[in-house]
Amino acid sequence: MALSRAILVFSSLGLASAVPAQAQDPSAAEAVREAVSADYDEHLEELFLHFHRNPELSFLETNTAARMAAELRSAGLEVTEGIGRTGVVGMLRNGDGPLILLRADMDGLPVREASGLSYASQAVQAGLNGQEYPVMHACGHDVHITSLVGTARRLMALRDHWRGTIMFVVQPAEERLSGAKAMIEDGLYERFGTPDYALAFHVASALPTGKLGSTLGISTSTSDAVNLTVSGIGAHGAFPHAGRDPVYIGAQIVTALQSIDSREFAPLEPVVVTVGAFNSGTKHNIISDRADLQITVRANSKASREQALAAIERIAVNIGRAHGLPENMLPFMEVVEGTAEVRNDRALAERLNATLREAFGEDTLIEGKQEGMGSEDFGEFVTNELGVPGYFYAVGGTPPEAFAAAAAGGPAIPSHHSPLFKVAPRESITLGARSMVAAVLDLAAAE
Structure with missing residues (x-):
């Protein structure tokens, strides 16, 4: 999120009544897990490290956009660049079915990284005002775009299991709350179609790895x-x-x-x-x-x-x-x-919450409520005027043992936008991709 705002904290473990999800074959879910894990080892880890070491500021993500365009083309998608200035759209067409938008934001922040990671960013970039800034992925957008590539590669491999069209949106300038609006105003829906559903996730340092979080209504203000x-x-x-x-x-x-x-x-x-x-x-x-x-x-x-x-x-x-x-x-x-608020479509949230529980276990998804009044411009893709049902959720980014250490008096969990920010990339990226794949396989299931 453009986290000059707090990230969601999912404070309730209560299970909501939900509509039945598309049945998840345990062996198929395990096959997806193994395939995404192997893809991380073979390709996604290197890609994440590249993005983390080379962050770019809002509306200046030219190299990031070019790499994402190349990755999506390599996965077999039709790719259009320069949407909303630096945005990228990849289309994966697979017969008759729903049009589903999957979005990942790609901009970094003007923060000097002090995480101590071996792959910490040393990047410096001139901003839109001409002034030079240190740049860091201090909000996890490098996780989002890497996971989006993993999602595209897996859905391409699973074409026999779903029907429809997936619109992969690589969005600029979320940190300025301007990129989603810029893409919409540049004719995103007129040029590529108005989605039947729009989905996005945000990695959350305040949520343990292996956990997902969602609300049934408003997520951000x-x-x-x-x-x-x-x-x-x-x-x-x-x-x-x-x-x-x-x-x-x-x-x-x-x-x-x-x-x-x-x-x-x-x-x-x-x-x-x-x-x-x-x-x-x-x-x-x-x-x-x-x-x-x-x-x-x-x-x-x-x-x-x-x-x-x-x-x-x-x-x-x-x-x-x-x-x-x-x-x-x-x-x-x-x-x-x-930017507008992010408000999950309740029927869609109930359906996908049930889908993700079915795919990953009943205790994986934490259904909570809005905490604080943080903001996120994904809401511009799903305003009431556009009429697109949206689903925005969180993917845990911090290992459980780090929370235990913090509770015992150890280092606090770094917040988003902090120079100390860090998340566990493998766990975040792979669960992000697997959850997106599970959602698409439900919404666009082949008859």
């Missing part, structure tokens, strides 16, 4: 990055009446924004408005002529999202008016990044 510019009239700090102080005006805006959640929404409707940065001024005795606020806004529905954003603008503008700012200098709000 909407997210909007808001820049708020507060203009003022500069003056000497000793003569404040000669100007209009944007720091004072901005401070009142920050305080007033706290009323949005507490006074404008029902108590059980989750909304978060956080001011993460407030910058103004250059010297002790100078009243600045500008203050800049950076705000993150989270909600769990389109309506709440729009209401919260409108409230921020209304409050800021009218506090500016209350302080006598002329109309052409009132606070100005700009939403620079944003």
Whole structure:
């Protein structure tokens, strides 16, 4: 996930009532496990190490995209590059049946890796702003794209067992919450078809390896990055009446924004408005002529999202008016990044949760609930307007013994976006591929 946000924590082991899953032949499931494991040894491990050592920033994933395009072509797919700037689409057609979208995000983060891994990234890259940054796969997207290749190779080998078309989407810029929207706006569905189902997983450091996690409803919240510019009239700090102080005006805006959640929404409707940065001024005795606020806004529905954003603008503008700012200098709000919530289609989630339990064991899948208000732009592929049923789930990334060691006072489990972040690649990649294969074999089962 674009984890400036928390990754899902699945806190309940309760089993939901579920629709019957496509029967899973134990011998067939074992054959898939053995084949994916062998593929990891022969090909996927090297591929993962390449991606981990060579991460690229959002919308700059040119080498990653080229390698993914080559891998999908090698697996036998029809591949189109440059969708939504650096996105890649691979189509695997296998007769009449559903169109299923499988998505993996590929961008890294501007983080200097300090994991201590022998294959740690040393990469440095100029960002979209021209500034150089250290780059790291600090959120596991290298796991996602490697697993997607493994999924494609296995589904190609299993063509006799399913019918339909699989759309493999290699998405850029998830960390900027912009890549999915860019691919949709570039005509993804018009060019390749509107999917009957859309699936994605995220590796989770907070979930043990060998475990899967899912919700029956909302998984992640909407997210909007808001820049708020507060203009003022500069003056000497000793003569404040000669100007209009944007720091004072901005401070009142920050305080007033706290009323949005507490006074404008029902108590059980989750909304978060956080001011993460407030910058103004250059010297002790100078009243600045500008203050800049950076705000993150989270909600769990389109309506709440729009209401919260409108409230921020209304409050800021009218506090500016209350302080006598002329109309052409009132606070100005700009939403620079944003994404819809991820809400699993309940019927699809019940079906695939049952499928994954059948394939991997009753205690493998943890059915939980949303924890915190993290965000993930997979939701742009499955908005209500598009009408595509979506299923988003988690794949455990940290070995159980690491949790036991942490509980005994050992090293804490590194969070996503931390320079210490690391997951167990074999366990994560192979279970990710096997679970995707199991889902497709259910949804597109050959008659």
